[in-house]
Amino acid sequence: MSDDLIQRVLKAIASSKRIPLETVTIDSDFQQLGIDSMDAVEILFALENEFDIAIPDAEVRSVRNVRQMCEGVERLVAARAGCPLGPAASK
Amino acid sequence: MGAICALGRNVAETAESLRCGRSGIGPIESADTSQLRFRNGAEVRGYSHQPYFDDRRADFIDRFAQFAVIAAREAVQDSGIELSPALRENATIITGSCVGGQSTEDTGFVEVYKLGHNRVHPLTIPKTMANAGASHISMEFGITGPAFTISTACSSAGHAIGQAFWMIRSGITDLAVTGGSEAPFSFGILKAWEAMRVVSPETCRPFSKDRRGMILGEGAAMLVLEPLEAARARGARIHAEIVGFGMSSDACHITQPSAEGAARAMRAALREAALAPEQIGYINAHGTGTAANDPAEVAAIRAVFGAHADKLAISSTKSMHGHALGAAAALECLAATLALRDGILPPTANFTEPDPDCALDVIPNQARQAQVEYALSNSFAFGGLNAVLALKRAE
Numbered sequence: 073m074s075d076d077l078i079q080r081v082l083k084a085i086a087s088s089k090r091i092p093l094e095t096v097t098i099d100s101d102f103q104q105l106g107i108d109s110m111d112a113v114e115i116l117f118a119l120e121n122e123f124d125i126a127i128p129d130a131e132v133r134s135v136r137n138v139r140q141m142c143e144g145v146e147r148l149v150a151a152r153a154g155c156p157l158g159p160a161a162s163k
Numbered sequence: 164m165g166a167i168c169a170l171g172r173n174v175a176e177t178a179e180s181l182r183c184g185r186s187g188i189g190p191i192e193s194a195d196t197s198q199l200r201f202r203n204g205a206e207v208r209g210y211s212h213q214p215y216f217d218d219r220r221a222d223f224i225d226r227f228a229q230f231a232v233i234a235a236r237e238a239v240q241d242s243g244i245e246l247s248p249a250l251r252e253n254a255t256i257i258t259g260s261c262v263g264g265q266s267t268e269d270t271g272f273v274e275v276y277k278l279g280h281n282r283v284h285p286l287t288i289p290k291t292m293a294n295a296g297a298s299h300i301s302m303e304f305g306i307t308g309p310a311f312t313i314s315t316a317c318s319s320a321g322h323a324i325g326q327a328f329w330m331i332r333s334g335i336t337d338l339a340v341t342g343g344s345e346a347p348f349s350f351g352i353l354k355a356w357e358a359m360r361v362v363s364p365e366t367c368r369p370f371s372k373d374r375r376g377m378i379l380g381e382g383a384a385m386l387v388l389e390p391l392e393a394a395r396a397r398g399a400r401i402h403a404e405i406v407g408f409g410m411s412s413d414a415c416h417i418t419q420p421s422a423e424g425a426a427r428a429m430r431a432a433l434r435e436a437a438l439a440p441e442q443i444g445y446i447n448a449h450g451t452g453t454a455a456n457d458p459a460e461v462a463a464i465r466a467v468f469g470a471h472a473d474k475l476a477i478s479s480t481k482s483m484h485g486h487a488l489g490a491a492a493a494l495e496c497l498a499a500t501l502a503l504r505d506g507i508l509p510p511t512a513n514f515t516e517p518d519p520d521c522a523l524d525v526i527p528n529q530a531r532q533a534q535v536e537y538a539l540s541n542s543f544a545f546g547g548l549n550a551v552l553a554l555k556r557a558e
């Protein structure tokens with residue numbers, strides 16, 4: 073996972089939740105950060121815009137912490153790169 | 164009573180669908196879903212204004228307000244009441260609507276934002292306003308008494324019917340036409356629902372372990388309310404009696420449900436009706452089929468009813484008519500009324516697997532014959548605004 077991707081995910085979380093960037097790390101979990109379900113959908117929205125990806129609901133259900141979120145984003149970015157006509161491309 | 168929804172164009176068709184556990188959920192036809200994560204909704208399929216309104220009148224009325232008038236016409240006709248000049252002047256109209264004429268608004272915004280045109284149709288404002296349903300009902304019948312619209316998201320019609328009930332009971336008005344209407348199938352609002360990630364990609368399975376969210380619905384239901392003695396005196400066919408209304412606000416979270424808030428609204432309805440929890444036989448649940456709502460509602464029912472919760476029959480008819488937002492509580496009050504009147508409790512359709520967090524008798528898939536004396540109709544809105552109606556079987 074690239075540092076750039078991690079930094080962009082951390083930034084998306086911090087700016088959506090309006091908390092200082094330094095309080096969010098790759099090892100944070102959502103409960104610790106006080107992220108509820110509405111915060112979560114806002115963060116997903118921010119990530120979709122930031123990375124130009126579409127995050128399916130099925131991908132989201134098991135994600136509980138920042139590391140899993142970064143991994144998921146990485147997977148979707150890679151999938152989009154390999155498949156330029158996927159859903160994100162038609163956004 | 165009057166209704167138009169995914170289950171039928173009138174009360175008889177709607178009742179038949181509820182009895183058969185027949186869901187009105189299917190592929191959305193009135194909006195383009197190719198760019199959406201979900202495809203299904205509970206629409207009034209193949210709807211056209213033509214059997215109901217001439218073209219010129221329909222030009223002035225958005226789909227949601229057309230539904231309001233259609234249901235009100237049936238309700239007034241069904242009531243058999245003669246609208247004398249004195250009654251017209253005294254009668255009240257209270258409607259519920261959450262999003263108003265959203266498809267009209269959407270069309271106007273496409274004109275300016277997307278197509279770059281410099282003008283929007285002059286009827287956009289009067290068609291979009293959420294009170295258009297109440298206004299067109301008043302014009303339809305020449306009712307000139309109090310008329311207004313309540314917008315409390317998914318509880319709108321519950322609050323509307325409750326206010327109408329209170330106005331009748333306090334003697335402020337002799338007759339009320341009340342209920343709710345909604346037509347939320349336009350692309351912009353569907354996109355907004357998609358972003359909330361609460362809409363099911365398949366169907367609505369309230370209280371099922373594998374539930375995946377709500378399904379949007381549209382339509383209207385309207386009721387004619389009058390004092391019990393007046394209805395008896397004129398020999399009206401009384402479908403049911405409203406005996407209590409309870410409200411509460413969660414003061415908690417803008418979208419997450421609160422079992423405490425829901426429980427307080429149910430207790431308030433019981434208290435006003437002077438009913439013990441054990442007297443309730445059926446609850447038409449809010450039952451959206453989302454991960455969060457259903458266990459919170461079951462916890463609230465357990466908190467209010469204690470051991471009696473396991474003897475109660477509850478069902479979510481949203482599994483059939485979808486979540487019609489500002490019309491939901493009216494359709495569900497109608498479903499609860501039919502249950503009391505006909506002795507047939509509507510099922511929770513599309514039920515597959517029990518969820519230990521929702522372990523109540525939810526009348527899975529098949530309607531049940533049962534003579535119930537009292538029922539509740541629950542509505543718990545986004546924003547934490549709750550409305551519960553208590554109904555009694557007509558004697």
